Amino acid sequence: MVRIANKELPENKNVWVALSHIHGFGKKFGPTSPSRRILTELNINPLVKVRDLTPEQVNQISQKVKEIPTEGELKEQVQKNISEQISLGTYQGLRRSRKPNPLPVHGQRTRSNSRTAKGHERRTVANKKKAPTPK
Known part of the structure; x- marks a missing residue:
């Protein structure tokens, strides 16, 4: 080997x-x-x-x-660049620093996709009527 x-x-x-x-x-x-x-x-x-x-x-x-x-040297360099973007307050840094779920950084759409980034979807049901009570 x-x-x-x-x-x-x-x-x-x-x-x-x-x-x-x-x-x-x-x-x-x-x-x-x-x-x-x-x-x-x-x-x-x-x-x-x-x-x-x-x-x-x-x-x-x-x-x-x-x-x-x-390997480790490159991963460390990439992590340093990301933390620098966050500290400078760039657009990418703001999207990365959004807690608890950061948003996509590279221009992907978020209206219908990026469930992983957005987290669990919570929808409320509007105007839901109760069933009429019998007399």
Whole structure:
């Protein structure tokens, strides 16, 4: 089992797919994705299986991955950005800080969706008449 950035990579997957298991590397393999950039810099075929990598290649990949913020460091950075938005009072920060249930931040509609964010729906029944009493 190959270990990079404190993460066990599955040996039966391609290198670029296995790198996406590390938090901070996306699932996409576009021209700007970190996994593609690292593999092209090191001249490693992205379609090779993790079990077929040489120890030297694994070492090179792990050195490159250390240069990119991943896992806990990245999560900490994102949390810091969110708390900064809240303290500055930006629109996104206000929607995130709404207690007990924050609202969606990225422009999603809230009239019919976002039940998770809004919480339990409470409706009252208006003009509900009692059944007439028999005489």
